[in-house]
Amino acid sequence: MTTTPKAPPKLPLATISKRIDVTQDLWRMWLKPQTPFAFKPGQYCTIGVDGLERAYSIASGPFEPEVELFIELVPPPDGNLTPILHKLRVGDRVTMRPRAKGIFTMQDKYRDHLMLATVTGVVPYVSILRSYLHDNRKGHRFFVLMGASYKDEFTYDKELGELAKKHSDFITFIPTVSRPNDPRNVSWTGETGRVNTLVEKYVAKLGLKASDTLVYACGHPGMIEDTRVRTEALGLDFQEERFWKDDE
Ligand SMILES: Cc1cc2nc3c(=O)[nH]c(=O)nc-3n(C[C@H](O)[C@H](O)[C@H](O)COP(=O)(O)OP(=O)(O)OC[C@H]3O[C@@H](n4cnc5c(N)ncnc54)[C@H](O)[C@@H]3O)c2cc1C
Incomplete structure (x- = not known):
């Protein structure tokens, strides 16, 4: 029996709504997700371009309408996704996995x-x-x-x-x-x-x-x-x- 490889799932998109360059290799970027994106403070999202994906912790709170990221450029040849992300401008889109992940959240039991x-x-x-x-x-x-x-x-x-x-x-x-x-x-x-x-x-x-x-x-x-x-x-x-x- 032959099996047909499955096409990768179509991921939701998010549009870059704002960008602030901080230094030559650091920038803040706000994403407007296509579909509602729930997360807990301290969690990260997974964004990508053409199937190349990386994790980014989220600076905004879940109550904010856009997802704010703070990214450091890892220049080529070491960096893979960041040189691509660094070239993106307001209006460009990235893929965004629908679920946030991570357990680096506030542990309430400690004062x-x-x-x-x-x-x-x-x-x-x-x-x-x-x-x-x-x-x-x-x-x-x-x-x-x-x-x-x-x-x-x-x-x-x-x-x-x-x-x-x-x-x-x-x-x-x-x-x-x-x-x-x-x-x-x-x-x-x-x-x-x-x-x-x-x-x-x-x-x-x-x-x-x-x-x-x-x-x-x-x-x-x-x-x-x-x-x-x-x-x-x-x-x-x-x-x-x-x-x-x-x-x-
Ligand atoms: C849970 C989690 C949250 C993250 N949150 C953020 C975030 O908020 N902001 C952010 O900028 N990055 C964050 N990262 C790192 C991010 O996922 C990428 O690894 C990073 O942006 C580099 O991507 P790249 O594809 O260009 O290089 P990669 O292909 O990922 O890495 C290439 C090489 O660079 C090294 N490297 C990766 N990142 C750095 C760095 N910052 N400085 C020096 N060397 C590095 C790697 O070890 C590797 O050798 C997070 C990673 C994880 C696992």
Whole structure:
């Protein structure tokens, strides 16, 4: 008996409705899905062009009409989809798998949430915080520690800085640059050093206790691995979302 290969399922489309270029290799992109797209804050969507698909965490909250992404270009020859996505403009379309995925979501049972990110790794925290505030929730505390090489890469620093100012009783935002002496970071007066190396300092400074705290790490696999080791040595619970594998 011969079998006929099945044609790949036709995936729903999403239209790029807005785009903001942040640096030469970082951009924000808003997608308007063709069909309603449900997700939980912290989850990711799978988008593609001509069958080439990748996962992207969602920065917007489920209450927002469009799906906001923050993407880093991995230039060719290493990068495959991002060089294609980077060329797309408002009005262009991508495929979007109908179901969001991922378990990197807020764990309500902890009061304190220490959230570490490298650059695009901040995306799930933006969604979690926007949604938490939109839903008028209370009773938790959030401490976002965000690392980048250069200050112009933070992107969500204005939004997170303003949220921390407005809700100083339960949101703290600490951006840190790992190359403080680079001319691109001139006039930087904030925290310095790789974000993972600051774990012990801020766990002590913020008075975080193992019984109340979950540490999150998202983005660069090297940062995540080091954070995991440091966090476990402090006896704190930990969850992670790796955007790629170290050995790839
Ligand atoms: C759950 C999940 C959520 C993700 N969310 C985001 C997101 O919000 N924003 C985002 O930009 N990416 C995100 N990614 C990564 C994304 O899926 C792609 O892997 C990335 O955009 C590169 O795609 P590519 O096809 O160009 O390169 P790929 O073919 O995926 O990778 C090519 C090579 O580049 C390496 N690589 C992949 N990404 C990076 C990177 N950022 N920096 C350096 N090297 C890299 C890979 O290890 C591989 O060796 C996420 C990944 C996962 C698994």
